[in-house]
Amino acid sequence: MSKKLIVIGAGMATGRALEHIFDAGADYDVTLFNAEPRGNYNRIMLSPVLSGDKSYEEIVTHDAAWYDANSVTCRFGERIAQIDRAAKTVTAENGDVLPYDKLMFGTGSNPFMIPLPGHDLEGVIAYRDLEDTERMMDLGPDNKVVVIGGGLLGLEAAAGMALRGVDVTVVHIMGHLMERQLDEAAGYLLRKALVDKGITVKCSANSKEILGENGHVKALLLDDGTELPCDLLVMAVGIRPNVKLAADSGLAVGKGIHVDDQMLTSDPDILAVGECVEHDGAIFGLVAPLYDQAKVAALTLQGEEAKFVQKEISTKLKVTGCDLFSAGDFADGEGREDIVFRDPARGVYRRLVIENDVVIGAVMYGDTADSNWFFGLIKDKTDIAEMRDTLIFGPAYQGGTPMDPLAAVAALPRDAEICGCNGICKGQIEDAIAEGATDLGAVRAVTKASGSCGTCTGLVEQVLAVTLGDDFVIPAAASICGCTDMTHEDVRRMIKSRTLTSMQAVFQECGWKTSCGCHVCRPALNFYLLADWPIEYQDDPQSRFINERKHANIQKDGTFSVVPRMWGGITTPDELRAIADAADKYMVPTVKVTGGQRIDLLGVKGEDLPAIWKDLNDAGMVSGYAYSKGLRTVKTCVGTDHCRFGTQDSTGLGIKLEKTLHGSWTPHKLKLGVSGCPRNCAEATCKDIGVICVDSGYQVSIGGAAGMDVKETELLIQVPTEDETILVIKAITQLYRENAKYLDRIYKWLGKVGMDWVKEQIDDLDNRQALVDRFELSQSVYRHDPWAKHIEDKAETYQPLANLPLEAAE
Amino acid sequence: MSDWIDIAPLDAVAQRGARMIKTAHGCIAVFRTADDEVFALDNACPHKQGPLAEGIVHGKAVTCPLHNWVISLETGMVQGADEGQVATYPARVDDGRILLDRAFLTDRRLAAE
Numbered sequence A: 001m002s003k004k005l006i007v008i009g010a011g012m013a014t015g016r017a018l019e020h021i022f023d024a025g026a027d028y029d030v031t032l033f034n035a036e037p038r039g040n041y042n043r044i045m046l047s048p049v050l051s052g053d054k055s056y057e058e059i060v061t062h063d064a065a066w067y068d069a070n071s072v073t074c075r076f077g078e079r080i081a082q083i084d085r086a087a088k089t090v091t092a093e094n095g096d097v098l099p100y101d102k103l104m105f106g107t108g109s110n111p112f113m114i115p116l117p118g119h120d121l122e123g124v125i126a127y128r129d130l131e132d133t134e135r136m137m138d139l140g141p142d143n144k145v146v147v148i149g150g151g152l153l154g155l156e157a158a159a160g161m162a163l164r165g166v167d168v169t170v171v172h173i174m175g176h177l178m179e180r181q182l183d184e185a186a187g188y189l190l191r192k193a194l195v196d197k198g199i200t201v202k203c204s205a206n207s208k209e210i211l212g213e214n215g216h217v218k219a220l221l222l223d224d225g226t227e228l229p230c231d232l233l234v235m236a237v238g239i240r241p242n243v244k245l246a247a248d249s250g251l252a253v254g255k256g257i258h259v260d261d262q263m264l265t266s267d268p269d270i271l272a273v274g275e276c277v278e279h280d281g282a283i284f285g286l287v288a289p290l291y292d293q294a295k296v297a298a299l300t301l302q303g304e305e306a307k308f309v310q311k312e313i314s315t316k317l318k319v320t321g322c323d324l325f326s327a328g329d330f331a332d333g334e335g336r337e338d339i340v341f342r343d344p345a346r347g348v349y350r351r352l353v354i355e356n357d358v359v360i361g362a363v364m365y366g367d368t369a370d371s372n373w374f375f376g377l378i379k380d381k382t383d384i385a386e387m388r389d390t391l392i393f394g395p396a397y398q399g400g401t402p403m404d405p406l407a408a409v410a411a412l413p414r415d416a417e418i419c420g421c422n423g424i425c426k427g428q429i430e431d432a433i434a435e436g437a438t439d440l441g442a443v444r445a446v447t448k449a450s451g452s453c454g455t456c457t458g459l460v461e462q463v464l465a466v467t468l469g470d471d472f473v474i475p476a477a478a479s480i481c482g483c484t485d486m487t488h489e490d491v492r493r494m495i496k497s498r499t500l501t502s503m504q505a506v507f508q509e510c511g512w513k514t515s516c517g518c519h520v521c522r523p524a525l526n527f528y529l530l531a532d533w534p535i536e537y538q539d540d541p542q543s544r545f546i547n548e549r550k551h552a553n554i555q556k557d558g559t560f561s562v563v564p565r566m567w568g569g570i571t572t573p574d575e576l577r578a579i580a581d582a583a584d585k586y587m588v589p590t591v592k593v594t595g596g597q598r599i600d601l602l603g604v605k606g607e608d609l610p611a612i613w614k615d616l617n618d619a620g621m622v623s624g625y626a627y628s629k630g631l632r633t634v635k636t637c638v639g640t641d642h643c644r645f646g647t648q649d650s651t652g653l654g655i656k657l658e659k660t661l662h663g664s665w666t667p668h669k670l671k672l673g674v675s676g677c678p679r680n681c682a683e684a685t686c687k688d689i690g691v692i693c694v695d696s697g698y699q700v701s702i703g704g705a706a707g708m709d710v711k712e713t714e715l716l717i718q719v720p721t722e723d724e725t726i727l728v729i730k731a732i733t734q735l736y737r738e739n740a741k742y743l744d745r746i747y748k749w750l751g752k753v754g755m756d757w758v759k760e761q762i763d764d765l766d767n768r769q770a771l772v773d774r775f776e777l778s779q780s781v782y783r784h785d786p787w788a789k790h791i792e793d794k795a796e797t798y799q800p801l802a803n804l805p806l807e808a809a810e
Numbered sequence B: 001m002s003d004w005i006d007i008a009p010l011d012a013v014a015q016r017g018a019r020m021i022k023t024a025h026g027c028i029a030v031f032r033t034a035d036d037e038v039f040a041l042d043n044a045c046p047h048k049q050g051p052l053a054e055g056i057v058h059g060k061a062v063t064c065p066l067h068n069w070v071i072s073l074e075t076g077m078v079q080g081a082d083e084g085q086v087a088t089y090p091a092r093v094d095d096g097r098i099l100l101d102r103a104f105l106t107d108r109r110l111a112a113e
């Protein structure tokens, strides 16, 4: 005769255990009790049910047919009230007494309810089961909800309700969200994402009392006196293993029901699995370990050897729309070191905690594609000493045999995010391909993947290649040039992460295929190196285009043009006389007023450059950098000095800006304009950075252009004072310099990173100041007049190396 | 037999750099590579006479400053899709001095006549 197995609780753990038992054909006659009026379902998926992505039917794991086929006697909606271990019977709530041979606990956890005054009011609920979920689903845009608890559950509840239009406020006692899984920085990013979804988040907020009216919740009162009105209050502050029944029946319990490695309780005929157990001092709150327990329990019941081993667990959180990963231990501590990587442009944060050359914890926000790899390092306790420098960038950056990128992409799970901007996963791209989108354009049209900032284009192509095999040939990746397979972005990351401070180091570490680069990569590298390491790196004139090497624009006949600065477009009769004299003396064929409010002397012979510069220097003029990927002109209008409409001193501000920015090298040329009023006579709104003066202050806008593309600037910020305007402009210049690809004007860069991100960087005052500081550091090296320097120590190089008259041939 | 003319100290030309020499029959560009090899070529790009001495030197090639044609320092051949050739002249380094074969002056005069 079959042995009788009674199971207490139809939860995720017991459901899995029963599957193993029946799959193995074990001879048990099972009776399954469940306090909830339903059978086993996937509790994790209550969140998609809440948000409306799934129906309850879709998350049922075992249906009537399954119980039937396995002859399970179902007693759903019935609680077990009592256990008589001596008699080996259980008593159901209705008084039925049933005998058992084996008993299995799977009673899960109880949500913890903070015993605040008012916690028993109608409308105060937890988030644990379908009933709770349905209460929340009944709400809509007219309702207000307060969620106490900024952990996984509370945030899922909040995000789900926010999607339904509910006005949600999350109240969290700690300083940052999900403090047990995330560190402060990741918690901050998460908070920002939730706030963007319209959720109000209050951290470091202490609840004092739940206020009611007619027995129903009305508001939450905080310590500081704030009253948050609500129609429903969800408490999601933690869970406690549900041990009451076990304790009452005399089993050994601590935090949970004590079990050994075989999942046996202190009574050898009674097992326990799931969140209700305590194994070796640990309790559990995620399903992965519960599944292992279920397997072990099933084997134990079949009389087979099995042993439950606790494994390192990771959390990949699914808080709607935010990519989070955390694993291991990431608390600060003695002897522990951090490696942190932030890519603000993509909203990516990564932190690894290292102890004795082993990764012991990881937190990732925004880009969790490599999380499996990092998790592997933690689990396997891999020695990372060798790859420490590039570790944080993930597997693709590790030395040795470079990882085949296609294999890496093939190995990605379907839910790995490929396109961060549009939140498109590998699976969605695969589906689109299966439905006939067989090239990049089609995938982009159907899924939007790679359609925004485009940085994932290569990845999308790799997914195409993996999915279509030989039918898809990846277009050559846009590497910088033939000297390398790396893109500008890759190389720049390497320069920063590996502290590459010389061009040789770049060639070496990035595996350049040529001995010393070429005319395409060297100017780009020279810029990246001097921008990232202004102090450490020595500018390399040989890696600059002739215009920048000789500080003059080369003409089609090999002569040069000379453009002295006219700060803010202002000149004097003396300067004009000096220019006229120089033009006469050096027989300059053309003197032209440029489009940048200054004067161009065109057609000067290379040998004459130091001499003409000297004359101009003597008259107080310096190089106008009319040739540079750097600050060009600051165009101004007359402003309050003369104009009847001027609101501020636009000319004066233009001069100050030009004086502070001059000499700075940027990814492409940088032109500014300052107009004294919105009539905009200085054409400020088609410059890289434009300032429009208004009565109340200064509107700083960026991203204009009037060259091959014509663009109007977009407003970055309005500030009240001239000083603040200058600070903002220094900061934005530095931000552009640190982040843009070489030869991208501001408007192109802006198209990639988005104005929102730029605004955040500048609005954050600490960050703004840090950018200004780095700008000034760089300017301490580069803000000078190259004419004077070249006259002093390079004049000779402007002359022919030798002058061999005819006679030398004889 | 070669007759070498001492032009200048090697250090007068930067590594990965070039300088121009004037002759009665036009200009020559003298290049110094990263490995301290020297080369001498006509200072005029086959495309539109761009001054090669102002180009960026990389490996044993120079990129013309006007429109980025790439020219081999060893052969004077234009690289890649473009076509053309620049005259090259014997050059060497001896005891830290750049030497050119006097023949280049004669050749150039002949070419010019």
Ligand code: SRM
Binding pocket: A553, A554, A555, A556, A561, A563, A592, A593, A594, A595, A596, A597, A598, A600, A626, A632, A633, A669, A671, A686, A704, A705, A706, A707, A708, A709, A745
């Ligand atoms: C001299 C000047 C024309 C003039 O006589 O007015 C000029 C001359 C040249 N411009 Fe310009 N640009 C001049 C004002 C402009 C302006 C107007 C302005 O600054 O307000 C523009 C449009 C505004 C803008 O930049 O958005 C302008 C848009 C360009 C572009 C297109 C840039 C783009 O991003 O689309 C180029 C090409 C490039 O930089 O790659 C260019 C490139 C050039 C170069 C440097 C071409 C070259 O590489 O040889 C020209 C050098 C001529 C020479 O032989 O010296 N120039 N150029 C102006 C110098 C201004 C100054 O004082 O520094």
Ligand SMILES: Cc1cc2nc3c(=O)[nH]c(=O)nc-3n(C[C@H](O)[C@H](O)[C@H](O)COP(=O)(O)OP(=O)(O)OC[C@H]3O[C@@H](n4cnc5c(N)ncnc54)[C@H](O)[C@@H]3O)c2cc1C
Binding pocket: A008, A009, A010, A011, A012, A013, A014, A033, A034, A035, A036, A043, A044, A045, A046, A047, A078, A079, A080, A081, A106, A107, A108, A109, A127, A128, A129, A153, A156, A242, A245, A273, A274, A275, A276, A284, A285, A286, A287, A288, A290, A318
């Ligand atoms: C909204 C939500 C989202 C979650 N998301 C995740 C996630 O993303 N990842 C993850 O790993 N985990 C997640 N979890 C946690 C996961 O659901 C639990 O770890 C898991 O369900 C625990 O399984 P269990 O079998 O131990 O208990 P449960 O699944 O809770 O089952 C216990 C059952 O026992 C019943 N019961 C209790 N006492 C008795 C009794 N005396 N008699 C009869 N029946 C009784 C209860 O009614 C209950 O149905 C989430 C949980 C929730 C609530």
Ligand code: SF4
Binding pocket: none
């Ligand atoms: S528009 Fe500018 S780049 Fe074009 S020919 Fe005129 S000066 Fe030269």
Ligand code: FES
Binding pocket: B045, B046, B047, B048, B049, B050, B064, B065, B066, B067, B068, B069
């Ligand atoms: S003149 Fe040399 S590339 Fe045009």
